[in-house]
Structures are given as structure tokens and as C-alpha cells.
Amino acid sequence: MRKRTRNSFSYGSMWMSEAPRLSASISSTLESLMTGAASEDFASAPRSISSSSVLTVSTSPSSSASESMSTSESPTDAIKRGASDIHIEPYEKDLRVRYRIDGILYEMMHPPLRLREAITSRCKIMARLDIAEKRMPQNDRIKIKTRISGKVKDLDYRVSVLPTIFGEKIVMRLLDKANLMLDLTRLGFEAESLRKFEQAILKPYGMVLVTGPTGSGKTNTLYSALQRINTPEVNIITAEDPVEFNLAGINQVQMKEQIGLNFAASLRSFLRQDPNIILVGEIRDFETAEVAIKAAMTGHLVMSTLHTNDAPSTISRLMNMGVEPFLVATSVHLVVAQRLVRRICSYCKEPIEQPPAGLVEIGFKESEARHIRLFRGRGCERCSNTGYKGRVGLYEVMEINDDIRELILSGASAVELRNKAIENGMITLRGSGLQKIRDGATSIEEVVRETVK
């Protein structure tokens, strides 16, 4: 089996076989970025919502359209490859363009250094940032009309510019609603875990927490949960930083730390807005935790995220912030920990003849290890020879039932909580990963990389 590492540059060489087509596509983009072929369109584009920072770059279907399309070619190429982010990085001797695809960065090309100023300025103009400001970080959102398989789509990007020692680094994050899978049943929850999760979000009060590192798909899970319970009968308000997608029927509030509009302050004002369901982007301090818990205990369903490694340690984290155990025990109803792993490409998936050694070490029972059928992606054009396409979630769902509640009240450690939860049937992150391996959805490498036994 091919060895795969997290940041494997060996992928780069595979990609190089497609280099001519690719670099033609990108260099034409860079050319138009440089010459500013479509700058008129961008410059004259009206702000779609004057009070927000979202821009509409409108392209009329007239003669200017083709020029604008070429400007959007790099994003189009990135989208075709399923990239979530485009990085343009200046170094001492050249520039580097990388795409993040299914969570992993791939080097795409090295444009010459002389293009640096032109590219940076062009991107800043597109994003309506201050091109004269080169010392401070800047960011904004833009909409670019992009042609994807014959159809013109409005795509949202978040553009961030950061001054590094060799010039400004640009990261464009694609905020494509089409990539947002809002169907809870398709995220990767095991049936029993999904049942518990749905039960918790359908309660009229209490707190549901989703935890995991950055980029583990927490927002997607929460948005899917909101989508599930979003009906005209309930008032849903969210405090987000940043608001990534606009969801119809939900009142979304963008945090503005510089004017004091943070999570805690927003939560307090939400309570005067007759809410049923409140989503707060993240609980990272006592102040936010306190208001969130108060809301959860006074007849509101509160959903939020925390940065912890697994579900049981989320409870300890809240108490470390200064929240009383009895408040945690009574307000929190359910904790989900999650990770994303890459899905084996369905176009080149094939069974592995000889099951590899070490299956028992990673958690399979010996009897199962002898017979298990494993799969891998051979590598094909559709997955750019990586053997993976798309991602699937691993979920650890911990219900706060009477057993767990009692342990929390007695000041039990995260380990004790974890053991009790497993005894009560909790599927751990690793367990969820093993299930995905059995299902042929992902590989051992992916599960071992993202979870611990």
C-alpha cells in the first residue's frame, strides 16, 4: 500500500503530470489578475448589501463576460478539484500557490516573484481592500461569478491578506453553499449516535455542544442541526464569527469584537429577542459559558462549540472555565466530538488483497481482523491520483444521562466520564473510525491520523 503522510509533497509530483494544462489555466488567471482585464467590472460593481461586507461582483452577459470569466479561472480550477482554500504565498525567491483539498494542502505552482505586486494588488482590488495598506492584515468577502460546467454561479469567497516578511500572503476561502451538506443523515453519524443527537436537538431547552479542532466540520454539523429544526414556529438566532453561510429563516449575527459585540454580549441581547434556539459560535471564556448556561436553563435550546479533543473532556473544560459542576450537569444534554477523514474515491476504489498487520493494535477484534475486507483508492483522474475524494465525519456522541450526571456532580475526571459513557454504549471517535473502515468509506491511515485508541 502506498504510504501517505499528512503533508505529502509526493502528491506534488503526481500533480506535475498535469502541470501543463494546470499552469496554463493558472497563468492565464494570473495574467488577467496582472493586467486587470476585468477591473472595470469589479470596480463598478455595486455592493449588494450596503451595510454588510459582502460584495457582489456583477458581470453582465455582454462582451465583458468572457474577461471576467478568465479572471475567475483559478477559482474555477480550484472548485473543480474540490479545493476549499487557495493560498498565494510570497517567499524570498518565488511565489507559491497551494490548494487545500479535503483538508490537505497541495502545491500547485510557483509563479515568478516579479508577479507578486500585480497579483496582490489585483486580489485586493477584487476584494475591495485598501491596496495602499501593506503593513496591516485585512480581510473581506467577495462574490465572484464563476462558470462551472457550463453554468454561471455566484460564489462567495473570504479573502484574507496577511503581511509576511516577504510580502503579503493571500488566502481565499471558498464559501460554496453547494459544498455544505446540510443533511444530518449524510454526515457520517452512526445510526445510534444520530438518534441521540436528534433527540437532543429536538428538546425545547438544554445545551448541545459540538467539539473538535479547527476544520473538523463543527459548523457544518451545527448548521445541519439548525436546518433540521428550522421551522416557522421557532425563533432561531446565531452569534457567529464569522458568519460563513446565510441560512434562510435564521437570524444570524456577525460578531464585531472591536465595538464590543462579542459572544457574551450578543447572548445577553438575544435573551431579549424572544428566542427558542440560540447558536453561539464558540464558548471560550467563563462569561460566555455563564450566559449560555443561563439561557439553556431558562427554556432555550443552546448549541455551541468548544475546542476539546473528545466529548468527556468537554465537561472538564467547562468546569475549568469556572462553571459549577451542578450547572454543567443540569444544563448540558449532549456532547458531540468530531473529526473529518478523507473518503476513499468511489471511482477507483478496490479491495485490498492482503489485510495489513496491526489491525488488532488499532482496535479491531482478533476474530474480525482475520476476515475483514479493506478497501483503498487506486488513484485516478477524478481524485487527482490521491485515492481520496470528499470527506466523511467521525462522531463521538455522549449523552448526559443520570449515570453521567451523577459522576459530574461527584467531580469525576474526564477518564471516569469516558469509561462510564463507553459502558453506556457511547461509540468513541476511534470506534466511529473503525466503523468507517468496515464500511469501506475510509482507510486505516486516515483513522489512525485523526483519532486515538
Ligand SMILES: [Zn+2]
Ligand atoms: Zn480516484
